[in-house]
Amino acid sequence: MKKRLYLELENCIGCRSCLAACTQCGGHEERNRNYVYDVNPLVNRQTMPLMCLHCVNPACARSCPAQAIQIHETGAVLSALVEKCIGCQNCTIACPYGIPKFDTEQNLMYKCDLCIDRSKDGIPPMCASVCPTNTLQWLTDEEIEAKQKQFNLDNGKWVTSMPYLEGETNVRVNLPGILQGVTKLF
Amino acid sequence: MQMDNFRNERDQYFKEIDNLNHPNETLVKTHCSYCAMQCGMNLRVKTKTNKIIGVEPRYDWPVTLGKMCPKGVTAYQQVNNKDRLLKPLIRDDQSLKGTTNGFREASWDEAYDLIVKKFTELQENYGKDSLSVYSGVSMTNEKCYLTGKFARVGLQTRYIDYNGRFCMASAAGGLNRSLGIDRGSTIPWTDIQDTDCIFLAGSNTAECHPTMMFRVWAIQERGGYVIVADPRETPVARRADLHLDLRPGTDLALANGIVNLLIQKGHIDEEFIKNHSNGFEDTKELVKQFTPEYTSAITGVAPEKIIRAAEIYGKAPNAIVMFARGIEQQIKGVDNVSGYTNMALVTGKIGRAKSGVATITGQGNGQGGREHGQKADALPGYRKIANPDHVKYISKVWGIEPEEMPKEGVSAFEMFGLMEQKTIRALYLLCSNPAVSAPDQNYVREQLKNLDFMVCVDFFLSESAEFADVVLPTTTWAEDEGTTTNVEGRIIKINQAQMPLGESKPDWQIQVELTERMGRGKYFSHLKTSEDIFNELRVASKGGTADYYGVTWEKIDKQDGVFWPCKDENDPGTPRLFLDKKFNHPDGRAKIFALPYRPSAEEPDEEYPLRLTTGRVVYHYLSGNQTRRIQFLRDMCPEPFVEVHPETAAKYNIDHEELVRLYTRRGETTYQVKITEAIRKDTVFVPYHWGHEKSINLLTIGALDPYSRMPEFKTCAAQIEKLKIKKVQ
Numbered sequence: 001m002k003k004r005l006y007l008e009l010e011n012c013i014g015c016r017s018c019l020a021a022c023t024q025c026g027g028h029e030e031r032n033r034n035y036v037y038d039v040n041p042l043v044n045r046q047t048m049p050l051m052c053l054h055c056v057n058p059a060c061a062r063s064c065p066a067q068a069i070q071i072h073e074t075g076a077v078l079s080a081l082v083e084k085c086i087g088c089q090n091c092t093i094a095c096p097y098g099i100p101k102f103d104t105e106q107n108l109m110y111k112c113d114l115c116i117d118r119s120k121d122g123i124p125p126m127c128a129s130v131c132p133t134n135t136l137q138w139l140t141d142e143e144i145e146a147k148q149k150q151f152n153l154d155n156g157k158w159v160t161s162m163p164y165l166e167g168e169t170n171v172r173v174n175l176p177g178i179l180q181g182v183t184k185l186f
Numbered sequence: 187m188q189m190d191n192f193r194n195e196r197d198q199y200f201k202e203i204d205n206l207n208h209p210n211e212t213l214v215k216t217h218c219s220y221c222a223m224q225c226g227m228n229l230r231v232k233t234k235t236n237k238i239i240g241v242e243p244r245y246d247w248p249v250t251l252g253k254m255c256p257k258g259v260t261a262y263q264q265v266n267n268k269d270r271l272l273k274p275l276i277r278d279d280q281s282l283k284g285t286t287n288g289f290r291e292a293s294w295d296e297a298y299d300l301i302v303k304k305f306t307e308l309q310e311n312y313g314k315d316s317l318s319v320y321s322g323v324s325m326t327n328e329k330c331y332l333t334g335k336f337a338r339v340g341l342q343t344r345y346i347d348y349n350g351r352f353c354m355a356s357a358a359g360g361l362n363r364s365l366g367i368d369r370g371s372t373i374p375w376t377d378i379q380d381t382d383c384i385f386l387a388g389s390n391t392a393e394c395h396p397t398m399m400f401r402v403w404a405i406q407e408r409g410g411y412v413i414v415a416d417p418r419e420t421p422v423a424r425r426a427d428l429h430l431d432l433r434p435g436t437d438l439a440l441a442n443g444i445v446n447l448l449i450q451k452g453h454i455d456e457e458f459i460k461n462h463s464n465g466f467e468d469t470k471e472l473v474k475q476f477t478p479e480y481t482s483a484i485t486g487v488a489p490e491k492i493i494r495a496a497e498i499y500g501k502a503p504n505a506i507v508m509f510a511r512g513i514e515q516q517i518k519g520v521d522n523v524s525g526y527t528n529m530a531l532v533t534g535k536i537g538r539a540k541s542g543v544a545t546i547t548g549q550g551n552g553q554g555g556r557e558h559g560q561k562a563d564a565l566p567g568y569r570k571i572a573n574p575d576h577v578k579y580i581s582k583v584w585g586i587e588p589e590e591m592p593k594e595g596v597s598a599f600e601m602f603g604l605m606e607q608k609t610i611r612a613l614y615l616l617c618s619n620p621a622v623s624a625p626d627q628n629y630v631r632e633q634l635k636n637l638d639f640m641v642c643v644d645f646f647l648s649e650s651a652e653f654a655d656v657v658l659p660t661t662t663w664a665e666d667e668g669t670t671t672n673v674e675g676r677i678i679k680i681n682q683a684q685m686p687l688g689e690s691k692p693d694w695q696i697q698v699e700l701t702e703r704m705g706r707g708k709y710f711s712h713l714k715t716s717e718d719i720f721n722e723l724r725v726a727s728k729g730g731t732a733d734y735y736g737v738t739w740e741k742i743d744k745q746d747g748v749f750w751p752c753k754d755e756n757d758p759g760t761p762r763l764f765l766d767k768k769f770n771h772p773d774g775r776a777k778i779f780a781l782p783y784r785p786s787a788e789e790p791d792e793e794y795p796l797r798l799t800t801g802r803v804v805y806h807y808l809s810g811n812q813t814r815r816i817q818f819l820r821d822m823c824p825e826p827f828v829e830v831h832p833e834t835a836a837k838y839n840i841d842h843e844e845l846v847r848l849y850t851r852r853g854e855t856t857y858q859v860k861i862t863e864a865i866r867k868d869t870v871f872v873p874y875h876w877g878h879e880k881s882i883n884l885l886t887i888g889a890l891d892p893y894s895r896m897p898e899f900k901t902c903a904a905q906i907e908k909l910k911i912k913k914v915q
């Protein structure tokens with residue numbers, strides 16, 4: 001049963017456990033690959049994870065002159081292959097969300113690979129395993145659909161890839177505002 | 187109940203998920219070393235070298251399902267940390283106390299000999315009670331239990347107390363008084379998501395107990411309500427349906443105001459009040475005064491918000507009241523606990539699933555560690571030294587005469603007073619770091635210096651160890667096994683994943699070896715393993731309020747933990763308290779308390795117009811002795827800061843990231859300013875995880891709650907001064 005990374009941005013508390021966990025993935029050389037962003041730090045404590053969305057037609061891979069960014073059969077857009085990456089940093093500019101990071105010492109791009117050694121066997125990536133708030137979840141399409149129904153979300157307004165993002169993505173994003181459609185119990 | 191197949195509930199979130207097993211690695215199931223959420227985790231151990239190298243989520247732990255905060259994810263990095271103490275240290279030159287200088291490595295024998303010589307000399311010259319033990323509850327039940335026995339039977343001193351006085355003492359006092367029992371939660375955590383309203387008072391839940399947040403948010407996703415009372419708009423308050431932004435130190439007025447409205451608007455449960463409680467009429471009379479306007483004048487919360495909070499809580503079919511250090515670390519902490527508990531009692535929202543009262547315990551074993559006799563007035567099983575029958579029972583278990591049982595001692599902070607008077611001349615400190623965590627640090631550090639002799643047991647050279655003559659290296663949590671009792675009152679098992687590093691030894695082993703050298707071995711030598719100690723604890727707790735007699739390590743494993751009380755082999759434990767509406771007072775009734783409001787020990791004035799409140803950040807644990815050494819956590823939050831509202835900052839003409847002098851009547855320090863609208867204008871906030879000159883506890887006040895002896899960390903009067911120098915960018 002295929003599972004996807006699903007983000008419910010409203011839930012984030014900014015603990016950055018996702019980043020700590022990212023360093024723990026076997027293939028990640030103890031470097032974290034995503035971002036958590038303080039939305040308006042002088043005003044309130046709202047935060048949001050900024051994760052690679054694993055685009056269906058990824059700009060990062062398209063921009064790479066050396067074909068260093070491979071797409072796994074699960075749809076995960078992998079980190080640059082060490083032997084192929086020429087360190088041109090095209091991908092960091094091409095990605096609409098600024099995801100790929102660059103290691104100047106190794107002259108190498110590195111990015112989220114959805115913990116491919118886990119996710120290829122259906123084991124949730126580290127970030128979605130630990131996220132204490134369910135901002136990051138690892139769900140089947142049926143479960144994501146159920147979420148859509150639960151929150152009374154019409155025409156993909158809240159559970160979305162399109163039209164709010166640049167292109168179709170494997171990761172599903174639920175923008176802040178999720179609770180607006182919830183009817184109170186009393 | 188049929189025991190054979192009993193297992194504690196798994197809820198809708200539980201999924202069977204495989205773990206990733208790397209070749210040549212073993213996964214060891216255990217729990218986090220830090221807070222009382224005690225998140226399940228697997229430690230990754232290199233099979234050949236027996237070295238802990240990482241963490242893997244523990245999806246099958248029903249409370250946290252693999253979730254961890256960043257402290258938990260990186261907790262394993264304590265074990266083989268470069269700062270670990272690997273050998274005993276001795277410092278001969280007492281003039282170097284309070285610094286890291288002058289320590290030399292020594293053998294265990296030399297260290298033990300010196301301790302025995304000093305302790306014996308002091309006791310011969312100044313009496314048995316010239317020694318003291320200051321302990322903590324970030325360690326297993328086995329260790330907490332043994333430490334009480336170590337002090338009273340091994341060292342034969344009355345002076346033992348522990349850092350729970352800065353943590354859970356007010357909750358314990360309030361819950362005992364209101365409900366007759368101090369089990370932090372009346373319900374399991376797997377009930378939270380299914381309640382209709384959660385009222386969180388003085389809990390920065392998202393930062394201090396992050397892994398319960400998915401349950402809190404789920405309440406809202408079902409259409410239920412989250413209400414938060416906090417001077418700051420914390421991450422949980424940000425998304426709450428209602429944020430009651432009260433002045434620090436005014437919780438009791440808010441609680442009284444809400445209880446008044448619950449009564450006035452008819453949300454009370456008359457049947458429950460009549461049959462299962464005492465004290466309603468007096469309370470009704472007292473809270474009358476707390477109209478929304480009067481309550482608003484004291485708390486600073488708008489009257490409409492108070493009315494709305496009472497309406498939501500009152501109408502909710504099921505509701506949970508939860509609180510934490512925010513309401514407890516005040517000179518009226520015990521009253522605050524009883525005050526908020528009154529909300530559940532007048533409405534009868536207690537003693538059933540999805541409704542109840544809970545304190546969100548701080549330290550990993552803050553629950554178990556306070557039940558088994560580390561507290562100045564307590565003996566195992568929540569027994570009391572003041573009760574001759576209790577003394578008789580425990581004396582028998584310990585093999586001493588009741589007359590030999592030392593009398594009650596004094597609370598942790600009061601021990602510093604006795605050090606000042608030279609009543610206490612030596613200190614055996616373990617599992618705690620009062621040179622950061624105690625209030626009024628200038629005073630506390632002076633008293634530590636003033637000691638004739640001090641032993642500190644730790645796995646890192648903490649700020650407190652800097653005052654010691656002898657430092658003994660102990661193990662981290664992952665190098666020993668035993669049990670803890672989590673935030674719910676569920677007894678769980680910590681497993682050993684690695685052999686002790688260097689020459690470090692578990693605390694219990696150190697205590698057994700020391701007592702043997704002090705000629706008290708006959709009371710301790712039979713304790714060869716942690717499980718031996720647990721089995722003695724079971725007997726010692728038998729028949730007490732916190733009865734562990736029916737708990738075995740095997741049962742813990744089989745049932746996913748055991749909730750106390752658990753009285754015998756056939757008892758699966760008690761996940762929910764008071765289902766029969768029988769409370770633990772002798773008449774079986776709960777007590778609704780009439781609690782007159784009183785101000786804080788130090789209210790703001792012209793000279794010190796701001797309220798200083800202290801607390802935590804998600805990246806650090808307690809005094810920071812453990813978490814400040816971990817790269818990821820240090821990178822995320824390297825330094826303390828002072829949070830100031832932009833309007834307040836404008837008044838002082840200070841900017842974001844500017845350095846300012848913050849001072850109170852007791853001390854001063856400099857911090858970088860963090861401007862945020864998410865705090866009251868009359869309040870400033872500083873997290874407390876740092877030592878030396880950065881410690882906010884240089885400024886806090888040592889005023890104590892009269893019942894719990896808990897210091898008032900949560901409010902005192904302060905002032906800010908703009909400095910001439912700006913921060914060099």
Ligand code: SF4
Pocket residue numbers: 011012013014015016017018019036048049130131132133134135136
């Ligand atoms: S772990 Fe979850 S809650 Fe924490 S910062 Fe990441 S996304 Fe946000």
Ligand code: SF4
Pocket residue numbers: 051052053054055058059060061077094095096097098099100111
């Ligand atoms: S989000 Fe950016 S890095 Fe990730 S696949 Fe899309 S283009 Fe590539």
Ligand code: SF4
Pocket residue numbers: 218219220221222223224225253254255256257258259394395396397
């Ligand atoms: S510190 Fe507390 S919340 Fe964080 S992982 Fe450890 S037990 Fe869980």
